[in-house]
Amino acid sequence: MCGIYGCCQRAKAAKSALCGLEKLEYRGYDSAGIAFLEGEKIEIIKSVGKVSNLKIKVGEKVSNIAIAHTRWATHGRATALNCHPHTSENFIIVHNGIIENFKELKSNISEKFYSETDSEVIAKLLEKNFDELSEISDINERILNSILKTQNQLIGSWAVILICRKNPLKIYAFKNKSPLIVARGKGENHVASDINAFEKREKNLLKYYNLNNRNIAEISQENIIFYDEKLNKIEIKEIKKQCEICQENCNYKHKMLKEINEIPKAIYSTKKHIKNSDFKKLSKKLKNYSKITIVGCGTAYHAGLYGKFILEKYLNKNVSVELASEFRYKTQIKEKNELVLAISQSGETADTLAAIEIARKNGAETAAITNVCGSSITRICDYVLQTRAGAEVAVAATKSYVCQILALYMLASSASGKRISRGIDKIANKTILSFSLENLKEFLGVKKFFFVGRLCDSATASEGALKLKEIAYVHSEGYSAGELKHGTLSLVDENSLVIAIITQSNILDKTLNAVHEVKARGAKVLIVSQFELAGEGKEILLPAAKEEIMPLISVIPLQLFAYHYSENNGLNPDMPRNLAKSVTVE
Numbered sequence: 180m181c182g183i184y185g186c187c188q189r190a191k192a193a194k195s196a197l198c199g200l201e202k203l204e205y206r207g208y209d210s211a212g213i214a215f216l217e218g219e220k221i222e223i224i225k226s227v228g229k230v231s232n233l234k235i236k237v238g239e240k241v242s243n244i245a246i247a248h249t250r251w252a253t254h255g256r257a258t259a260l261n262c263h264p265h266t267s268e269n270f271i272i273v274h275n276g277i278i279e280n281f282k283e284l285k286s287n288i289s290e291k292f293y294s295e296t297d298s299e300v301i302a303k304l305l306e307k308n309f310d311e312l313s314e315i316s317d318i319n320e321r322i323l324n325s326i327l328k329t330q331n332q333l334i335g336s337w338a339v340i341l342i343c344r345k346n347p348l349k350i351y352a353f354k355n356k357s358p359l360i361v362a363r364g365k366g367e368n369h370v371a372s373d374i375n376a377f378e379k380r381e382k383n384l385l386k387y388y389n390l391n392n393r394n395i396a397e398i399s400q401e402n403i404i405f406y407d408e409k410l411n412k413i414e415i416k417e418i419k420k421q422c423e424i425c426q427e428n429c430n431y432k433h434k435m436l437k438e439i440n441e442i443p444k445a446i447y448s449t450k451k452h453i454k455n456s457d458f459k460k461l462s463k464k465l466k467n468y469s470k471i472t473i474v475g476c477g478t479a480y481h482a483g484l485y486g487k488f489i490l491e492k493y494l495n496k497n498v499s500v501e502l503a504s505e506f507r508y509k510t511q512i513k514e515k516n517e518l519v520l521a522i523s524q525s526g527e528t529a530d531t532l533a534a535i536e537i538a539r540k541n542g543a544e545t546a547a548i549t550n551v552c553g554s555s556i557t558r559i560c561d562y563v564l565q566t567r568a569g570a571e572v573a574v575a576a577t578k579s580y581v582c583q584i585l586a587l588y589m590l591a592s593s594a595s596g597k598r599i600s601r602g603i604d605k606i607a608n609k610t611i612l613s614f615s616l617e618n619l620k621e622f623l624g625v626k627k628f629f630f631v632g633r634l635c636d637s638a639t640a641s642e643g644a645l646k647l648k649e650i651a652y653v654h655s656e657g658y659s660a661g662e663l664k665h666g667t668l669s670l671v672d673e674n675s676l677v678i679a680i681i682t683q684s685n686i687l688d689k690t691l692n693a694v695h696e697v698k699a700r701g702a703k704v705l706i707v708s709q710f711e712l713a714g715e716g717k718e719i720l721l722p723a724a725k726e727e728i729m730p731l732i733s734v735i736p737l738q739l740f741a742y743h744y745s746e747n748n749g750l751n752p753d754m755p756r757n758l759a760k761s762v763t764v765e
């Protein structure tokens with residue numbers, strides 16, 4: 180969940196690498212570091228905290244080669260020693276991923292280790308292999324063979340960019356399971372863990388390539404050479420960079436707020452573009468699968484809960500939803516003609532990718548709903564439905580969640596021959612414009628939240644609670660309203676705020692029962708509904724729409740509330756503690 184960037188560019192390499200790191204900061208922001216070639220010397224500068232600290236330390240440097248890293252600590256605390264780049268005598272590396280066998284590898288290396296990280300072992304192992312391959316006289320070939328040998332010894336996930344002191348006019352990149360994208364320009368070439376890192380450089384960068392597992396890229400200012408796992412030169416198919424919505428904050432204080440405000444545009448774009456040939460094929464086949472399982476993590480899992488609701492309702496067939504992190508370890512019951520549908524904004528979540536791999540081994544067909552074109556998940560699934568939310572960089576998923584629900588709704592509608600609702604983007608816009616914090620100020624100090632709903636509103640409740648946990652650090656529970664009385668009610672008291680989401684008329688009264696129960700225990704109540712229920716408690720009144728698509732709308736005020744709660748309590752909603760976007764490790 181770190182971000183890595185490397186580039187070969189006349190005079191501007193360090194500057195570009197730092198600029199790329201800023202774009203990657205959402206992947207980790209507890210420390211950052213850079214290595215660059217200054218004259219004949221390789222400078223390494225590290226800094227604890229944000230990339231801006233590192234930028235100040237580095238200043239303006241003229242350099243043709245640079246590699247950089249922004250960290251989200253997994254092995255070892257966020258200290259300068261643990262910060263990347265990591266080094267051995269000749270190798271300087273930045274790494275994203277986890278080396279599972281680092282302890283074992285370490286025990287076979289005599290060189291002294293200085294950090295607590297798993298990554299340092301890569302630099303040391305490269306050195307050891309480089310020493311052992313001294314019979315290869317050509318330095319470039321020796322480096323490539325050292326990489327090959329090192330990759331064969333590593334277990335886990337990695338995306339690595341390195342500089343070798345023996346050939347410092349090139350950078351090398353290699354990967355397994357963690358993403359790595361190479362960008363070719365005119366007289367400049369770059370590589371990064373995320374395509375979004377290249378934003379702003381778009382005019383100069385012309386082509387993008389997604390490395391496959393165990394591929395190696397040899398990159399200089401003028402050239403890029405790709406190798407397979409046997410060191411054969413290979414061609415890699417170019418990937419298209421999706422036209423991104425601008426990544427700057429524009430007039431918004433935070434990216435999260437900007438991204439919530441982009442929901443209408445994201446809905447419009449997703450609705451317009453999602454019906455590709457995979458969508459059409461999948462919607463035709465959907466009814467015929469004997470079993471449909473949806474997998475995802477966090478917010479994507481909540482979208483999956485909505486998927487179950489809408490697919491069961493429209494297709495009249497059983498659908499199960501599993502947390503990808505559980506699915507990968509549970510007893511696998513193979514079934515003929517099964518579909519496993521993965522939902523992942525990034526398309527890089529390790530647990531979700533692992534779940535898909537298992538499903539494939541079981542003989543299931545696989546499909547992905549993802550927001551990132553060319554991401555790892557798109558390369559392993561039989562069908563790919565791409566949402567068009569645009570780059571989402573705030574850690575908390577907002578517009579991507581709405582687009583995932585939209586994709587599921589459209590899939591279910593097409594598969595069952597139902598007409599797709601019109602003007603959803605406009606309804607979303609109305610919801611955003613009508614949100615007023617003024618009415619909710621009294622709730623900004625509450626420390627105990629319960630979000631409740633039934634059927635698809637229960638998925639929204641879970642998502643609303645997750646947003647608040649993530650960015651406001653308050654305890655919140657998302658619950659099926661009917662379950663309150665089976666235990667959780669004992670926690671409800673006059674210090675609690677119960678947010679009830681009520682968008683489905685057939686269970687309106689039932690959810691109101693829960694509202695009455697909590698009111699009787701002294702709890703404050705906030706209702707989120709398109710039905711006028713102000714008599715029951717404070718209400719956020721939603722614009723009316725077809726009930727099946729209300730979860731696209733009802734989540735918006737919950738996202739906005741979490742944002743404002745966080746902001747009002749002096750936190751940075753874009754960078755919640757302990758979290759980073761895109762969890763590429765287990």
Ligand code: F6R
Pocket residue numbers: 476477478479480522523524525526527528531574575576577645649761762
């Ligand atoms: C919550 C959030 C996470 C992600 C989860 C899955 O706001 O962002 O819970 O939803 O890590 O990520 P993707 O969708 O990229 O697989």
